[in-house]
Amino acid sequence: MAAGDSGELAGRIAIVTGGATGIGRAITELFSEQGARVVIADIDGEHGEALAAELGERVCYRPTDVGDRADLDALFAFVDSQFGAVDVLVNNAAITGAFSARFLDDDMADFERVMQVNLAGLMYASQQAARRMRDRGGGSIVNLASIAALNPGYAIASYRAAKAGVINFTRSLAIDLGEYGIRVNAIAPGSIPTSMGRVSTEGLNEDQAAAMQAELDEAWLISQPIKRRGTPRDVAQAALFFAGERSAYVTGQVLAVDGGGSAGEAINRTALLARVRAKYFPGEGEEGA
Numbered sequence: 700m701a702a703g704d705s706g707e708l709a710g711r712i713a714i715v716t717g718g719a720t721g722i723g724r725a726i727t728e729l730f731s732e733q734g735a736r737v738v739i740a741d742i743d744g745e746h747g748e749a750l751a752a753e754l755g756e757r758v759c760y761r762p763t764d765v766g767d768r769a770d771l772d773a774l775f776a777f778v779d780s781q782f783g784a785v786d787v788l789v790n791n792a793a794i795t796g797a798f799s800a801r802f803l804d805d806d807m808a809d810f811e812r813v814m815q816v817n818l819a820g821l822m823y824a825s826q827q828a829a830r831r832m833r834d835r836g837g838g839s840i841v842n843l844a845s846i847a848a849l850n851p852g853y854a855i856a857s858y859r860a861a862k863a864g865v866i867n868f869t870r871s872l873a874i875d876l877g878e879y880g881i882r883v884n885a886i887a888p889g890s891i892p893t894s895m896g897r898v899s900t901e902g903l904n905e906d907q908a909a910a911m912q913a914e915l916d917e918a919w920l921i922s923q924p925i926k927r928r929g930t931p932r933d934v935a936q937a938a939l940f941f942a943g944e945r946s947a948y949v950t951g952q953v954l955a956v957d958g959g960g961s962a963g964e965a966i967n968r969t970a971l972l973a974r975v976r977a978k979y980f981p982g983e984g985e986e987g988a
């Protein structure tokens with residue numbers, strides 16, 4: 700239920716980059732429910748305008764490419780003129796780049812764009828916000844990293860590298876800015892079904908696409924302790940925690956919101972072995988190891 704003026708973020712000014720769709724949209728919604736004024740900074744004008752109109756006067760949309768410093772300067776100038784402050788910055792906007800399975804096939808221009816949007820843009824926005832927060836006595840910066848930053852893996856190497864950079868940047872900035880009352884934390888989501896989180900089904904017919912999605916869902920659930928897929932709202936709850944007073948004594952941390960999938964590789968192996976055993980010994984209890 701919406702808490703509005705008595706909410707956890709009542710009276711706060713928040714910028715959510717990439718706040719028009721996906722996880723950013725859920726963050727915009729939750730922050731607005733909790734009383735914040737939210738500026739959606741996104742390149743997607745259609746969804747940004749529509750969401751601002753839907754959520755009412757506390758939310759506005761500002762066209763912004765976070766990979767472009769002039770756009771970020773204009774964004775902060777807008778926030779200065781409209782609100783005179785920024786209390787919370789959520790660096791959520793990111794791209795994966797073209798999906799090539801092998802690094803040998805990656806295009807350098809694509810790599811550069813991923814770094815520009817996911818890392819350099821995030822750093823520049825953080826500096827702009829932090830200067831304003833310092834002058835006001837504090838604030839909170841929340842960065843969207845990824846479990847792909849914690850685990851090396853197959854494909855999208857540039858994205859993984861940029862997100863790993865986000866984690867070290869988060870910790871370094873927390874050390875640098877703590878004395879000004881500015882906290883900096885990161886969230887590492889697991890696979891969340893948004894337009895980024897969905898695997899392309901191009902070239903498959905409807906049945907094939909559905910079958911592949913079902914197998915992928917099953918694989919995720921096998922490999923994580925909590926047996927449901929995560930939602931954008933799950934991630935937004937972590938952003939709310941870092942944005943507000945509940946985390947007043949927390950900085951430089953990375954919180955995985957992944958159904959426990961990163962708790963340890965043994966969980967995957969145990970679950971997979973148990974599954975094989977269950978197939979051949981269906982009556983066996985869990986202690987059958």
Ligand SMILES: NC(=O)c1ccc[n+]([C@@H]2O[C@H](COP(=O)([O-])OP(=O)(O)OC[C@H]3O[C@@H](n4cnc5c(N)ncnc54)[C@H](O)[C@@H]3O)[C@@H](O)[C@H]2O)c1
Nearest residue numbers: 717720721722764765792793843845890891893894895896
């Ligand atoms: N979905 C997942 O499975 C997942 C997993 C781990 C981490 N994440 C991270 O969570 C964040 C949100 O991901 P998502 O799944 O909602 O992605 P998404 O692609 O569904 O949405 C991203 C939003 O960012 C906007 N955007 C893209 N480039 C931009 C730019 N240059 N400037 C401003 N806005 C831009 C898009 O218009 C869109 O509204 C990202 O940082 C992503 O890396 C997502």
